[in-house]
Amino acid sequence: MSVYIADYDKALYFTLWGQWDDLLILMVRTQDDFLSKKIETFLHAYHYSSDDQQVMTMHHNLMHYIDHAMLHTPSYTMMDEGQPTLQ
Secondary structure, eight states: OOOHHHHHHHHHHHHHTTTTHHHHHHHHHHHHHHHHHHHHHHHEEEEEEEEHHHHHHHHHHHHHHHHHHHHSSEEEEEESSSSSOOO
């Protein structure tokens, strides 16, 4: 399974700028199951929770995961030809 760092960049951008529709699309398309689940729980809390603290906690959890994933993902991906490409 190949996870592209662009998913984390997009998740960070969409989350910071409140682009929830784009974040939902990324949730469906990403190959990273953990990222998808973090996005899902945040969006669910944002839309359905009346507890602001829960929304903030889910937002913090999503941001923390994105930060963790970006730190531990190499800055290159393997192309179909097997050649590394810098991003």
